[in-house]
Amino acid sequence: MPAKGYVEIFVEGCKGCNLCVINCPTDCLALKTSETNSYGLHYAYMRDEDNCIACQNCAVICPDAAITVYKKAS
Amino acid sequence: MKEGYKLIYQKPKTLRKKRMHYCPGCFHATTHKLTMEVVEELGIQEKTIGVCPVGCSVFAYDYMDVDMQEAAHGRAAAVATGIKRMHPDKIVFSYQGDGDLAAIGTAETIHACNRGENFTFIFINNGIYGMTGGQMAPTTLEGQKTTTSPYGRDPKKVGLPLKMCEIVSQFDAVAYVERVSCNTPANARKAKRAIKKAFEYQIQGLGTTFIEVASNCPSGWKCTPEESLEWLKEKVFPYYPLGIFKNPEEK
Numbered sequence: 001m002p003a004k005g006y007v008e009i010f011v012e013g014c015k016g017c018n019l020c021v022i023n024c025p026t027d028c029l030a031l032k033t034s035e036t037n038s039y040g041l042h043y044a045y046m047r048d049e050d051n052c053i054a055c056q057n058c059a060v061i062c063p064d065a066a067i068t069v070y071k072k073a074s
Numbered sequence: 075m076k077e078g079y080k081l082i083y084q085k086p087k088t089l090r091k092k093r094m095h096y097c098p099g100c101f102h103a104t105t106h107k108l109t110m111e112v113v114e115e116l117g118i119q120e121k122t123i124g125v126c127p128v129g130c131s132v133f134a135y136d137y138m139d140v141d142m143q144e145a146a147h148g149r150a151a152a153v154a155t156g157i158k159r160m161h162p163d164k165i166v167f168s169y170q171g172d173g174d175l176a177a178i179g180t181a182e183t184i185h186a187c188n189r190g191e192n193f194t195f196i197f198i199n200n201g202i203y204g205m206t207g208g209q210m211a212p213t214t215l216e217g218q219k220t221t222t223s224p225y226g227r228d229p230k231k232v233g234l235p236l237k238m239c240e241i242v243s244q245f246d247a248v249a250y251v252e253r254v255s256c257n258t259p260a261n262a263r264k265a266k267r268a269i270k271k272a273f274e275y276q277i278q279g280l281g282t283t284f285i286e287v288a289s290n291c292p293s294g295w296k297c298t299p300e301e302s303l304e305w306l307k308e309k310v311f312p313y314y315p316l317g318i319f320k321n322p323e324e325k
């Protein structure tokens with residue numbers, strides 16, 4: 001079954017604070033520890049694309065508004 | 075966009091594209107975002123005037139895409155008073171740190187509240203002077219170490235931390251006072267609702283509206299953003315409880 005939602009994270013806008021990661025109820029997000037953006041910061045990405053429930057928690061908590069959320073059209 | 079999906083959240087258009095200079099995880103950024111979401115939702119971008127302080131948020135005018143006026147340190151409430159009196163049809167807010175609002179600007183804050191000036195305070199209380207390198211503020215907690223209280227704040231010498239919501243809610247002319255935070259998605263949603271209510275009460279002309287954000291300063295507190303959330307829960311909220319202190323709907 002396709003996921004209920006997915007998010008896009010603006011890599012250059014992310015500061016790697018990790019707040020989205022710890023606030024995702026389905027543990028979909030992680031910091032890319034092997035790569036950095038041009039500011040030298042590890043950025044968040046969708047680690048698991050199958051379990052996003054489009055709850056927007058990550059977008060609400062993200063200080064830098066780096067997250068866009070999409071929901072499955074019903 | 076992937077096929078079969080629809081957009082449900084994006085950065086508000088009232089927040090400029092420019093990258094904010096705040097440290098990772100800083101609630102200044104969260105509060106800018108939430109305030110601008112409210113401005114977008116209420117459709118008041120052309121009618122809103124903000125007053126920004128001296129402190130980390132001194133460049134707030136670069137990020138929030140509404141008319142903004144910079145005030146000298148601590149003077150935002152006086153400047154906002156002048157703007158609102160000249161433009162009573164505009165939605166006016168001051169955006170101030172704790173050093174700005176509750177130290178150098180205490181007189182302006184108290185008297186604007188006592189006069190019931192019809193604008194909204196957005197008060198970022200991170201218990202420290204973030205911008206200047208982490209000095210003790212009037213709001214620094216008892217025992218909290220800062221660069222100017224290296225052994226921890228000693229109330230015998232400098233008093234206990236000032237509780238601004240508790241103080242300003244005593245004034246008859248103040249309409250609405252709430253302390254919020256952005257430490258969880260639920261609390262950030264509540265913070266946004268509080269800012270929205272404050273702007274709506276201001277539009278109704280009810281008097282001063284005062285929103286305190288129990289905020290963080292990972293850099294000044296010398297911790298990670300995640301650790302700052304723990305500090306808020308364990309140390310800040312017991313002394314600075316979240317909630318509504320004055321509600322015009324209960325009058």
Ligand SMILES: Cc1ncc(C[n+]2csc(CCOP(=O)(O)OP(=O)(O)O)c2C)c(N)n1
Nearest residue numbers: 128129130147171172173174202203204205
């Ligand atoms: C008249 C004056 N006195 C002192 C300063 C130095 N100064 C700059 S910001 C600041 C305090 C900022 O603390 P706060 O208002 O809590 O803002 P934060 O950076 O924590 O958000 C001080 C004392 C100044 N710029 N002008």
Ligand code: SF4
Nearest residue numbers: 024052053055056058
């Ligand atoms: S929308 Fe909810 S489930 Fe999806 S990534 Fe964000 S926090 Fe996780």
Ligand code: SF4
Nearest residue numbers: 014015017018020062
């Ligand atoms: S909350 Fe925002 S800035 Fe922080 S890691 Fe997640 S996407 Fe990056």
Ligand code: SF4
Nearest residue numbers: 097100130204291292
């Ligand atoms: S010094 Fe503190 S208040 Fe200033 S931007 Fe950094 S974390 Fe935020």
Ligand SMILES: [Mg+2]
Nearest residue numbers: 171172202204
């Ligand atoms: Mg401060």
